Amino acid sequence: xxxxxxxxxxxxxxxLLEECLIELSGESTITNKDSLQGVTKSSxxxxxxxxxxxxxxxxxxxxxxxxVLLLAWMTKGDEKKEISLSQIRAQWDKxxxxxxxxxxxxxFYPAEAQENNWVENTGKGMYKLRPNWSIVxxxxxxxxxxxxxxxx
Numbered sequence: 001x002x003x004x005x006x007x008x009x010x011x012x013x014x015x016l017l018e019e020c021l022i023e024l025s026g027e028s029t030i031t032n033k034d035s036l037q038g039v040t041k042s043s044x045x046x047x048x049x050x051x052x053x054x055x056x057x058x059x060x061x062x063x064x065x066x067x068v069l070l071l072a073w074m075t076k077g078d079e080k081k082e083i084s085l086s087q088i089r090a091q092w093d094k095x096x097x098x099x100x101x102x103x104x105x106x107x108f109y110p111a112e113a114q115e116n117n118w119v120e121n122t123g124k125g126m127y128k129l130r131p132n133w134s135i136v137x138x139x140x141x142x143x144x145x146x147x148x149x150x151x152x
Contacts (some may be wrong), residue, residue, distance in 0.1 A: 050091065064112035067088070067109035068113050084125050118136060
């Protein structure tokens with residue numbers, strides 16, 4: 001494994017650890033100044049092409065949140081529309097090497113997104129958004145109060 005891949009994997013682990021620490025601590029959270037504070041479903045621009053959309057909204061998101069974001073763009077935010085996992089993965093694979101998504105697709109991402117009630121697996125590898133999917137837009141960088149995890 002080369003150094004660039006190793007760094008990316010460590011960053012992915014770090015993002016997951018940050019989420020776990022916040023969840024376990026039970027402390028209230030605040031968003032960093034770099035977050036997309038105030039982003040709502042209605043303020044998301046689904047008309048822009050996929051690459052600028054991901055570049056704008058996916059900053060500092062974990063893999064599962066990027067999965068939700070990609071599904072949101074593919075459905076244009078329609079919570080009734082279903083997309084197959086193979087279509088989502090194909091779109092992901094088009095962008096992983098360009099640093100837009102940053103890392104390879106992992107089947108853990110849809111599972112975690114489902115556990116967090118952001119997406120629903122409707123059967124046979126089909127996914128759709130859940131009503132609270134937009135939470136991922138407002139959590140691009142979350143920290144616990146008075147605790148900052150060192151940047152890599």
